[in-house]
Structures are given as C-alpha cells and as structure tokens.
Amino acid sequence: MSGVADxxxxxxxxxxxxxxxxxxxxxxxxxxxxxxxxxxxxxxxxARYWKITQGSGNEQEVRGKGVVGKQPLIAPGESFRYTSRAVLDMPVGVMQGAYTFSDATHARTFEVAIAPFRLAGPHQVH
Structure with missing residues (x-):
C-alpha cells in the first residue's frame, strides 16, 4: 500500500x-x-471519530461505525462523498477527527486524521 499520506x-x-x-x-x-x-x-x-468544540469551549466526542450508515469500499483513485450535519448551541464551532480504515484484505487498520474545520453561522468571523 502506498500509505496513509495517499x-x-x-x-x-x-x-x-x-x-x-x-x-x-x-x-x-x-x-x-x-x-x-x-x-x-x-x-x-x-469507523469515525469526531471532536466538536463549540464557541463556548464545550466539547463533544462522537464515535461510531462507518459514516451515514455505511462502511464504504473505496477503490484506488476513487472517492467517496457524503453529507451529514451537526447541531450546536452556539453560532460558531470547530470539528476535527479521524477515520479508521482497513486495507482490502483487512490485514491492517490505520487512521487518517481529519483537519479542523470551522462551523460559522451568518455574521460570524470566518
């Protein structure tokens, strides 16, 4: 396998x-x-892991199997896209996390980090 960087x-x-x-x-x-x-x-x-940090500093962690009810197979050169949602009690927050993957033979598992991304409502600093 080429590696997690790929x-x-x-x-x-x-x-x-x-x-x-x-x-x-x-x-x-x-x-x-x-x-x-x-x-x-x-x-x-x-599997997925999310850490959601609200503007107040409160944090919520979410763990679970797959995403949107699926554990998709992604072939070389292919992409998988999905849409989900988060509900906050403030107009700003940050999400970050990691996905756990396996190779096709399930011989090994590995994690890929998901860089932080900002959630901001209207008229909030981006």
Whole structure:
C-alpha cells in the first residue's frame, strides 16, 4: 500500500439557516466530506471519530461505525462523498477527527486524521 499520506479527507461546511433557531440556541450545520483514495489498494472506511468544540469551549466526542450508515469500499483513485450535519448551541464551532480504515484484505487498520474545520453561522468571523 502506498500509505496513509495517499488518503485525503476534505470537508466543506455550510450553515443551515432554514433548520436553525438562533432564539433557541440551535444552530445547524451541514458538512460534506470527500474521502479520496490515492493509494494503490482498495480501502474500507470502518469507523469515525469526531471532536466538536463549540464557541463556548464545550466539547463533544462522537464515535461510531462507518459514516451515514455505511462502511464504504473505496477503490484506488476513487472517492467517496457524503453529507451529514451537526447541531450546536452556539453560532460558531470547530470539528476535527479521524477515520479508521482497513486495507482490502483487512490485514491492517490505520487512521487518517481529519483537519479542523470551522462551523460559522451568518455574521460570524470566518
């Protein structure tokens, strides 16, 4: 396998004004994740870990199998994209985490870090 450096995870967040209720301290964010497999082996996304830090400093950790109910196989040169959401009690926050993958034969598992990305509602500093 070429290595973990050949697996790239990109995140694009978006504020969901239609689902948010600022007067009730409910701020909904949609985020689209793209996992690109630049290695020479098929990989499988087994698990996720997220740390969500709100503007207040409160942190929430989320762990689970796969993403959006799937544990996708991603062939060499292919990408997997999905959209999910996070609900915060403040208009700003940061998400970061890691995905656990296995190679096609499940001979080894490895983690790929997901760089921090900012969640910011309207009129917030980006």
């Amino acid at each position: 697996i790239h995870v990109d995140a694009v967040p978006e504020y969901c004004a239609d689902e948010s209720r600022p007067s009730e301290n409910r701020f909904v964010f949609r985020y689209t994740i793209t996992v690109h497999n630049g290695s020479d082996e098929t990989i499988q996304l087994l």
